[in-house]
Amino acid sequence: MHNCKDCKIKSAAARNLNQEEFEILESNSVQVRFKKGDIIFKEEALTLNVAYLKTGMVKLHKKGPSREKILRIVRAPSYLGIPTTFGDKINHFSATAILDTSVCFIDANYFKNFILHNGQFAYEIITDLCRNELNDYQRYTSYDQKQIPGRIADTLICFAEKLFDSYTFQLPLNRSEMGDLIGTSRESVSRILTEFNQEKIIELQTSQITILKPDLLREISEKG
């Protein structure tokens, strides 16, 4: 059986659980591995679990009127489906691994009990939800008002600084998914990346990216 108490990548919330609660957690959760491309949970399915992303990277996405929309990229460690568990019984979005990933599924009833009986646990879940909301507002406001080059510049900087901690990285999304994330077509993504490459702002080899001039990217991002 897995050991949650000594897990090195506990959530901020789980750090507040006591001995007894850890035992409950351990016997009411399972850890599952997913490969890049695997679906972790699916829009419109019923949820009975809270998903906690222990390692790897995931896209949260949902069906839009004309195509798929990527809501947000999540890097481990992080909860994946709190809104999808407590906002409605049915998932309003899907989660798909974009890197090899391991996820702990926690029985929603026990998770709920932690919220009800452990104030610190609940408080950490709330701050987590709040921070996500603020991030989302920030991102949607930018995407809403920036033109495509600005959105791509944003995204590249975010990937480097928030997701990979490195200016060289393997893009975890293909051009079409990049389009779904920032709200444009795969062709436009392609064109702008080529342009950035020609202007030596980035070095591009299909999906391997090196950001050569982060400051210039930031400038493009700010100008919209």
Next chain:
Amino acid sequence: MHNCKDCKIKSAAARNLNQEEFEILESNSVQVRFKKGDIIFKEEALTLNVAYLKTGMVKLHKKGPSREKILRIVRAPSYLGIPTTFGDKINHFSATAILDTSVCFIDANYFKNFILHNGQFAYEIITDLCRNELNDYQRYTSYDQKQIPGRIADTLICFAEKLFDSYTFQLPLNRSEMGDLIGTSRESVSRILTEFNQEKIIELQTSQITILKPDLLREISEKG
């Protein structure tokens, strides 16, 4: 002094408070009235309060790279600033009354204590945050992929069905604010509304709107 315990428009969370907690709430909150156009709290200011919208209607909005972005319209009763209180010390968005409004400000420390010591209270706050997040995802996905007529159709239906419970209502936003909400220019909003009016889908008198053909609007909304 105001009376929270017998308040008829308590939040779902507050319904779980006990006698002692209501006394704490009563002596650590104030009720303030705002007129249409008044700022309730402002982006970049420090927050020490949770705002609860008791009556009226409010827009949550934030500065974007080129203009103001309206994040969401809130109808009473509802909390206004939970993410802004627990996500960061500094407000990431502003709240402005779009109708005459009354707001209760609750000392954030006491509010936090309710979360820590009253599990049902915390649970209700969490489900509220989750539902908002799901709504936001839904809305942003639509706006992202629909053309302007579809977004306006969406918005009109939402105003009628979610905010005013009536197919006749006074638009609480001017054309420019409508643009900030759906991500377009005031001119485009104006043009589309005129068009809907000419096609007798709505009846329009400046800011007085009657939806004549809700089904047609819904169809326009779906087609994007």
Next chain:
DNA sequence: AGTAAAATGTGATTTATATCACACTTTCTG
């Protein structure tokens, strides 16, 4: 009530980006 200020409507023009079409390249898979 009368004037100033703000908001709105609407045509003409420009522009960013979608779409279409197709060649090319990378990656899977047996």
Next chain:
DNA sequence: CAGAAAGTGTGATATAAATCACATTTTACT
């Protein structure tokens, strides 16, 4: 490792919506 399938690059064209410009209407104010 060969062939198929998926993904990518890039030109040509179409188009939705932004912007500009200005007349008109509505609202606010003393």
